[in-house]
Amino acid sequence: MNTSATAANRQYATETLESAVIRFCGDSGDGMQLTGGEFTTTSAMYGNDVATFPDFPAEIRAPAGTLPGVSGFQVNFASTEIYTPGDKVDVLIAMNPAGLKTNIADLKGGGILIVNEDAFNNNNLKKAGYASNPLEDESLKEFRLFKIPISRLCEESLAETGMGAKAIGRAKNMYTLGIVYWLFDRSLEPTIKHLTNLFAKKKNQPELAELNIKALKAGYYMGETAEMFQSRYVVPKAKLAPGKYRQISGNEATALGLIAGARLANKTLTYAGYPITPASDILHFLSAYKNYHVKTLQMEDEIAAICAAIGASFTGDIAITASSGPGIALKGEGIGLAVMTELPVVIVNVQRGGPSTGLPTKTEQADLLQAVYGRNSECPCIVIAARSPGDCFDAAVEAVRLAVKYMTPVMLLTDGYIANGAEPWLLPQVGAMKPIEIKHATEFNGHSDDADGEGNNVYLPYLRNENLARPWAIPGTPKLEHRVGGLEKAENTGNVSYDPRNHQRMVDLRQAKVEKVAQDIPPTEIQGESSGDALIIGWGGTYGALHAATERLLKHKQKVGTVHLRHINPLPPDLGDIISRFKHIIVPELNKGQLIRIIRDHFLVDAVGINKVQGKPFLVSELVAEIEGIIAR
Amino acid sequence: MTQIELPKYTAKDFATDQEVRWCPGCGDYAILAAVRKVLPDLNHRKENYVFVSGIGCSSRFPYYMGTYGIHGIHGRAPAVATGVKAANPELDVWLVTGDGDGLSIGGNHLMHMLRRNVNIKVLLFNNRIYGLTKGQYSPTSLEGHRTKSTPMGSIDHPIHPISFALGVEATFVARCTDVNKGGLNILGDVLKAAANHRGSAFVEIYQDCNVFNHQAFFYATEKDTARETTVLLEHGKPLVFGANRDKGVRLNSTRLEVVSLDKVKEDDLLFHDETDPALAFLLSRMSHQQGMPEPVGVFHRIHKPCYEDMLTAQMNKAIEQRGEGNLEKLIHSGSTWTVGE
Numbered sequence: 001m002n003t004s005a006t007a008a009n010r011q012y013a014t015e016t017l018e019s020a021v022i023r024f025c026g027d028s029g030d031g032m033q034l035t036g037g038e039f040t041t042t043s044a045m046y047g048n049d050v051a052t053f054p055d056f057p058a059e060i061r062a063p064a065g066t067l068p069g070v071s072g073f074q075v076n077f078a079s080t081e082i083y084t085p086g087d088k089v090d091v092l093i094a095m096n097p098a099g100l101k102t103n104i105a106d107l108k109g110g111g112i113l114i115v116n117e118d119a120f121n122n123n124n125l126k127k128a129g130y131a132s133n134p135l136e137d138e139s140l141k142e143f144r145l146f147k148i149p150i151s152r153l154c155e156e157s158l159a160e161t162g163m164g165a166k167a168i169g170r171a172k173n174m175y176t177l178g179i180v181y182w183l184f185d186r187s188l189e190p191t192i193k194h195l196t197n198l199f200a201k202k203k204n205q206p207e208l209a210e211l212n213i214k215a216l217k218a219g220y221y222m223g224e225t226a227e228m229f230q231s232r233y234v235v236p237k238a239k240l241a242p243g244k245y246r247q248i249s250g251n252e253a254t255a256l257g258l259i260a261g262a263r264l265a266n267k268t269l270t271y272a273g274y275p276i277t278p279a280s281d282i283l284h285f286l287s288a289y290k291n292y293h294v295k296t297l298q299m300e301d302e303i304a305a306i307c308a309a310i311g312a313s314f315t316g317d318i319a320i321t322a323s324s325g326p327g328i329a330l331k332g333e334g335i336g337l338a339v340m341t342e343l344p345v346v347i348v349n350v351q352r353g354g355p356s357t358g359l360p361t362k363t364e365q366a367d368l369l370q371a372v373y374g375r376n377s378e379c380p381c382i383v384i385a386a387r388s389p390g391d392c393f394d395a396a397v398e399a400v401r402l403a404v405k406y407m408t409p410v411m412l413l414t415d416g417y418i419a420n421g422a423e424p425w426l427l428p429q430v431g432a433m434k435p436i437e438i439k440h441a442t443e444f445n446g447h448s449d450d451a452d453g454e455g456n457n458v459y460l461p462y463l464r465n466e467n468l469a470r471p472w473a474i475p476g477t478p479k480l481e482h483r484v485g486g487l488e489k490a491e492n493t494g495n496v497s498y499d500p501r502n503h504q505r506m507v508d509l510r511q512a513k514v515e516k517v518a519q520d521i522p523p524t525e526i527q528g529e530s531s532g533d534a535l536i537i538g539w540g541g542t543y544g545a546l547h548a549a550t551e552r553l554l555k556h557k558q559k560v561g562t563v564h565l566r567h568i569n570p571l572p573p574d575l576g577d578i579i580s581r582f583k584h585i586i587v588p589e590l591n592k593g594q595l596i597r598i599i600r601d602h603f604l605v606d607a608v609g610i611n612k613v614q615g616k617p618f619l620v621s622e623l624v625a626e627i628e629g630i631i632a633r
Numbered sequence: 634m635t636q637i638e639l640p641k642y643t644a645k646d647f648a649t650d651q652e653v654r655w656c657p658g659c660g661d662y663a664i665l666a667a668v669r670k671v672l673p674d675l676n677h678r679k680e681n682y683v684f685v686s687g688i689g690c691s692s693r694f695p696y697y698m699g700t701y702g703i704h705g706i707h708g709r710a711p712a713v714a715t716g717v718k719a720a721n722p723e724l725d726v727w728l729v730t731g732d733g734d735g736l737s738i739g740g741n742h743l744m745h746m747l748r749r750n751v752n753i754k755v756l757l758f759n760n761r762i763y764g765l766t767k768g769q770y771s772p773t774s775l776e777g778h779r780t781k782s783t784p785m786g787s788i789d790h791p792i793h794p795i796s797f798a799l800g801v802e803a804t805f806v807a808r809c810t811d812v813n814k815g816g817l818n819i820l821g822d823v824l825k826a827a828a829n830h831r832g833s834a835f836v837e838i839y840q841d842c843n844v845f846n847h848q849a850f851f852y853a854t855e856k857d858t859a860r861e862t863t864v865l866l867e868h869g870k871p872l873v874f875g876a877n878r879d880k881g882v883r884l885n886s887t888r889l890e891v892v893s894l895d896k897v898k899e900d901d902l903l904f905h906d907e908t909d910p911a912l913a914f915l916l917s918r919m920s921h922q923q924g925m926p927e928p929v930g931v932f933h934r935i936h937k938p939c940y941e942d943m944l945t946a947q948m949n950k951a952i953e954q955r956g957e958g959n960l961e962k963l964i965h966s967g968s969t970w971t972v973g974e
Contacts, residue, residue: 243971246965270720308712311685311703311720333706475683476678483684
């Protein structure tokens, strides 16, 4: 088949759009994540800028047809640079009544609504809590409703394949994707290639690959021949920075960044983890990259994971563990041990909604104070945060670099939103990446008081360099045998010491060491005005929404500037100066106000928070409205 | 390892300048001395030893060994040690723990380390009490044991460390005592056997806490009783014991019984087989409290592949099959596309 189908196009009016937001929703068994992912990849490879928001239930298969079982995937694709998956939806595809019910509020007035008419039977309507069929009353009249009997059409088009009803039934997501591809004039090739690879090559089920490809094509033809749609839509290519791109999710970028960090240090990476949503993918990705000198240990629990990482770090590997909030809570004591033994470990926290088990598949930024303060006693940790899926790569490299430079644990914060979300990633130039230099101690570095003569004759494991970092002698190195542990250490010798003054000194030193990291923080970039009415301070995964909101505020002639923090502990040294140049300080966060407490604490400013804890990212529109409200006060 | 280069070590080489801070009379001293004495005989490089521990009296051990060491957090030493061994399989990793650290807070980690068969030597000092926290009952304390936290007697059923290790399929399981005034001191032999085992080696050591649970194991260590209350396990040999070697252990149906050699021939006694886990489990249930001699020596010893070897082998296989990954390859993995100027 010639998928370009250009001749047929001309019968239809073509509308050009700057951007469009599509959301696929249906039952968690309907394959919406795959469908959305395919549309995203196809659009990205076509040349659009894309941003996605997968939204799925914590249950693997909640009862079919129910509201909690709805799985959604939103993609924003554009001919301009975009920063978020979009506030409102232009095209909603609802595979069942439950999907319609939970998502219709986000569809724009006049937006396109495509439904699988066959799924709107009495049983499903009842499960979704509809008293009457919304397709047959007036409730959807503000939308452009397309009732398509997707199940039946898909079944008919695949009848001759002789495949089972179950396999055919499950192919309806590809049929639907075909329709949407036609509507947006997209090539089927990337998806055909992927299906072939997925089913035929990986799962050794070429017949399923064929079936799904057939469904995809049938849906595409349906769009073309059914004369249902009056026009097609074109979202032209975006003017992205030139270079080579790939589609990447935050978790994959984190995994690649960690490997890159270890490769830049020419070291083996030892990753110890325990499965937890939404961090497990980091373990999955790393396990697939063993040929990059990666060892992955799936430990018996979160505590074992941090402890194994500490053991690997003592032994000289780049040691990593990753988890989400509840797992990080369990790791707290272990992180304290890493602080005390001054061993480099990177701890990734892919934050999710909490507290306790909370909303495992939803996003939140409420572990910031846990990262900065959540351990017993004076236990400072370097804390940095990634701001977008692709940025997870850079943040992970930075985490490795800081950990080994300062010989101390680094907490890298990402969140469910950027971890699962994806965007086109401009591949970094390998030549431009600075090697990470690690010099393990191999010689004595001190002189014992009870010995006569010149020269060094002992190894002092807690002697410090100009960065206050201690040396890193690894087991197997002759003469440098030494012990580390959780008991307080005497300065330089590392011997156990309960001396009061030594304890004060060591607490101060560990704190001063973390504060030294400020010397590594580049000047803070400000988006918009460098002084004026309001400074917006953000961190982490809200970057896209804040960036887009700031653009809009600047268009509204608001005198605002926005800074987005990578480094949270310590803070950038120039932040105080920037803060002093603005009237209002606004700190939007997906929590009840955590960074704001740190900002107030450090700078004694009357900052104002914008706080949301719904398991969902900020909408650009709500940020703009709130910020303008604060400025107008 | 090249034998020629290896320095001749003595026990002194494995000491540190740190003052040992156990209570005078503690059984730990004897174990420390025995370990320091055994290591020079093993012909391993001193810099390759790593002693890992958790929290408790026993866990201060690494500070007193002139080797690499990590004193970790309560119960987690098996995980720390697994990380050490995973990162460098060449190292000789020893783990020192106690009945509280290893079987209470750290039971989970110990279980998983043993079942993975990480090549680590575990010395579990069992004194049936919490010493460092000053005298609460432990998971090996006997029922009815009166302690600070059990003034009316412990209501917990104690764990049997050997049964536990066998249950999680440790490949080397042994028991000995800190001292033996009865003449048969096998601590050094058991340590050597553990060191020479390739895989997780679990050694329970009856250790006297002379402050909070003094004489808990006197029956097994004192001159007048030891030979009556313990039986030495030797592979392929019958279980004979007693000061006059006049008693034996016989298998009667599925149960073990003590018999007099006056009445039963040696050939009819139970012959020890280190490779039989079911037999080892039966032996692990023999207790002094029930009038049986308690076995010392190696209960079980079999060969299985080690975790860290397989971990490294998978990494090397991936490198062999897919080629060594470099940064350029890493970043360009997956589908890419190019946006022009």
